[in-house]
Amino acid sequence: MTNGNVRRVTGKRVCFIERPLFLQETPATGLTPHSPERSPDRNSRFWRALKNVAILSVAFLLHSSAHGGTVGMQSSVNAAASTGTTALAVASATAWAAGCGVAASGTLRDLASGKWALGVSLLAAAPYTATTTMMPDAVVLLPAAALQGVATAILWASQGAYLAARETELGGSTADRLSFSMFFLAVHSGDVCGNLLMSTVLSRDQPSVPANFSDMVSCGFDFCLPPEDNSNVNLWRPPQRRLSQVGIAFLASVVTASVLVALFLEPVKRVEGEEKRKTAGAEAGEGDVRCLDAPTHVAVLRQMASPYQILLVPLTLFAGMEEAFLHTDFTQAYVACSIGISNLGYVMACYAVASGVGAVISCFASGYFAEGRSSLLVIGSALHGGLVIVMIVWTPRADHAYSLFIIASLWGLCDALWKTQINVIYEAFFPDDPTTAMVVLWLWESAGYALGCGLSVPLCTGVKLHSLLVTLLIGLIGYSVVESYHSGYCRGKKAHK
Template structure:
């Protein structure tokens, strides 16, 4: 998932890649000369952090997956997500350092989560006047949330390593693995809950007309006005009562997450969580280094693939599963590109649950396998898998009996996404090992740009045009990747980049 969060979010949040470099920097610089917590308290705080993030992101990521279904008038949902992505880019560069310096990690996490709850609450009355500021607030809170989480989690791991005598790298990787393993369950739980609430089909539902089905899939263009007066109850916006129930459940879940942290999470007394410590108000050095990094040859070559990472996550959330637009004037019903169009809105959550489950399993499994067979085969397989699916989407016509295939396609797309999210992160860590802060800042900037473009395209372009954009960007990205591999091999004769040991780099996805 994922989302701009996600990213995946999915989105999950468009700033996903910052987590890896932040943990790396803290690992190198954290002050752990004194042990603050005993082992049991470290495990307790790790558990609380995991549980709180599951509660928060079960709500947030599920709501992201439904944005253009629930708030489709004039593209409010997808434009709101684009605004989130823009705010995340700005937030990543400017907000985390001064906020953590002022509040410390615990209260930075709590404050940032409150920004997320405000976004969820904005969906109770979703109009431009509420959703635009709510999206901005959430996007600005995203980077400090993940930066503070990484700081706190890594500090716990370093203290645990000092207590147990294990290597710091091993414990940091283990703690991050535990956290993101739990985090992935939030995507599945949130989508499952939303599907249960939206699963009440209207009693008078009729079969989807052939006229409407002909406009499902790649042939759908926002603004088409040649469908006539077609009706299908499964494509209607859910009743207001259902939306209130859904948003109420999400707000409650977010509030529970905040209460868990406020009540039970311990503040770190060591250096990373000490508020008031002098730090630069703006990450000027990181900002300058980020733009200098963009001019590097290898970075320029990797921009298309990084951009594709955001585009493909935006596509699975913004075009494959959700209602895009309400046809105006000639009909009062909505059509979708794939899932809602042929199956109804109640199946969106179930399909995304399948996507998230496969993504989570493959992210873990591929991370293990890459040590044995290298990274190049995974990049080749991922590109072949996504390219094949994109060709299928261009030629395939969904029908009312296509549900099983939709689950298969969603799962396969998640498998490819697992490759991009884990292996591109690892690739950046190896290629730019001497300048990782600026490199990962570039990663999150270009991936967030991909998210933003995907959400803007979602309301402006026909589905087949978006698929051609994906195919072109993927082809360009793989060309750049192959060139980077060749350059690295030339610079270090006798060593292939794809067999570089990267187990010491956190390569996790959320």
């Protein structure tokens, strides 16, 4: 929400609902002072929409538990010939390519916005989950990763369209926030549950480690590839029977999520025509509604060539690269190498909790700063840069395992700041076409994630840590230039009024 307006995605268009001053929301009830009570029919539609959002949230909780656990252990469990890291790179690259196709093609957008697109894309995660834990050969795993990437692009496009369509039935900004909070709380909770399940099962057969083991291996900054002689017992692949148990549990979650959507989620009926949208906005007491067309490949390419966007590319790439580093190098070079693969899930669960809490904190904290996005971005950059420097100079040890949990938690807070504030930045700098801005943001962030996973295969951890620092510094310089120019431009417009 910016300047009293609400951005809403409805079908293939994005609507900005301009609220008159007298329609301010009261915190106690969420109703506006001059709006009538809901009619019985509107009440029915409200609760039906909320029920469907709850069903979708439960489905994504199950899906996220499987996906979060799979991604968290991929680079460590399938470390042979860097198969797991390569699979992460393939999945992210195909997600990027599929996202380009969905964004550029109206037909694909239509196909990706239905209930059955949700159900099928949820189920498409099953091969990737199964091959990660049961059949990790590259011949099988990499095609499954490619399928997972395509499914991910369709899944997030379809859930966005579905939530936006249900948002019109909820009819109030408080209810809108409730639905989105419910959904993203479920996603983060799923990550926590999946990682805890994974570590609980794998820790039953943890190999014994010598007392002076930390002095015998190279972890952290000096880590390159797992030793070929298997001298590091912490990096041994867990027993197959335990991995199969994890895989079966994750498969059951994926299938249950898909069945839940297929049987209980109601499809949305699209409201066609500008007049119907205006009527719906007027009935909700929401003032005038103006809509923008969904982004096309021409609009996306035009924004990619704009000076603002070019200067923001390094910062957006960093947001993807830092997440890729966490899923590939931090999990393998720091956590698995020093305290064992069986403890990966516990550390990553801390990251997921901190990321969820950080997202809520950053949303509320931005209102307490005079320059909200700039202040939070500086705080996040300083904290993230400090973490990278700590990981450069500090070597992980088994007797300092608590440090890994602290780093993962702080990394989660930083990740939440990046995810929320970069969205705010793009909405502020590209107000005329925010839908295209969000598409371009997702494309560059996905490209950064794919780049980070790709660099993890040939480069040592130390090189990647330095590349993160350099990218962050370049990104901050580019953002500072855009912020300075944009602020001066806004002040100039106010002075001429």
